[in-house]
């Protein structure tokens with residue numbers, strides 16, 4: 035099946051009534067027909083027992099996400115943050131190190147420094163280029179972490195170089211593919227990543243109505259390079275000897291869901307599952323509008339600078355052509371009069387102002403005073419966030435309305 039077909043047909047379970055849509059299993063527990071049946075489900079992990087571990091509605095979403103990302107398996111979580119935490123907690127031990135790209139989503143940096151920091155994990159932040167990452171690599175490095183498209187800088191990592199580095203050293207290459215829109219824009223697992231984490235709150239749900247997240251993995255034997263996975267317990271069994279290549283995802287599920295309880299509600303799984311059905315159409319339409327707006331803004335006398343990977347002279351254009359299936363639905367503009375200009379533009383703006391992306395509605399945000407306001411001025415400028423910068427996540431409105439409203443507020 036091709037991508038657009040997977041978006042509407044993958045993951046649908048066999049239903050005793052022939053339901054065409056996805057049923058919502060609003061149940062905490064699942065009953066057994068006998069002692070043997072209960073014992074078998076607990077021993078093998080097959081079938082359902084309790085919704086903190088697995089639920090058929092959530093499982094359908096996991097199967098659809100795996101199909102769309104070209105993954106071997108997926109586990110869904112209550113939010114993107116929960117998914118990122120689970121992906122690392124399943125891999126790390128005290129004293130390990132991570133190499134991460136600079137300019138990450140702010141809450142990811144917070145999670146690394148404030149939560150993983152408690153475990154004695156050290157994170158090196160360097161640009162998402164092979165040589166910069168190789169320079170801080172050590173025998174304690176356990177993971178390399180980048181985002182498909184950084185925000186609001188819109189830079190794209192050196193996927194091939196970093197994947198080769200990770201492969202050569204037997205280190206997990208983990209990509210936050212939130213901005214890759216569940217494969218509609220990028221499939222990092224086909225670019226050499228071992229693991230993808232993503233927020234389903236954005237393009238996947240598409241309607242800005244729910245939060246969700248996922249961890250996805252490709253088929254790999256990498257986990258046998260980790261002592262955490264090969265060290266035997268009292269019975270002489272290791273995670274690798276018990277689960278083989280599935281060892282990583284079974285630990286993600288065990289730690290993130292069974293023990294930490296960061297569970298997605300089946301109602302929300304249903305909404306995200308349905309959102310995915312229109313994902314290819316939404317991304318295609320909004321991408322076309324994004325290019326139209328970028329071209330319009332580029333020629334505007336009040337605009338100093340426009341960034342959009344779709345523009346041929348944009349610093350991200352070449353990598354977008356190489357690694358993405360399109361150019362995405364985000365652009366940034368910088369107004370000529372800095373903070374004051376941005377404030378005046380937003381005061382008069384008919385577009386919705388909200389700190390979200392991937393919504394059906396076009397959303398504008400002023401990163402300097404909102405999403406990035408917790409960073410020092412120097413850190414903001416380093417991340418490409420200037421006082422006059424405005425980020426636009428383009429939605430499905432008629433492009434003529436969007437141009438007219440932007441023109442009106444710029445005037």
Ligand SMILES: *Cc1c(COP(=O)(O)O)cnc(C)c1O
Nearest residue numbers: 113114115139212233235245246
């Ligand atoms: C939104 C976002 C997250 C966090 O996702 P939530 O669903 O809000 O928890 C992580 N990474 C990126 C790149 C995001 O945009």
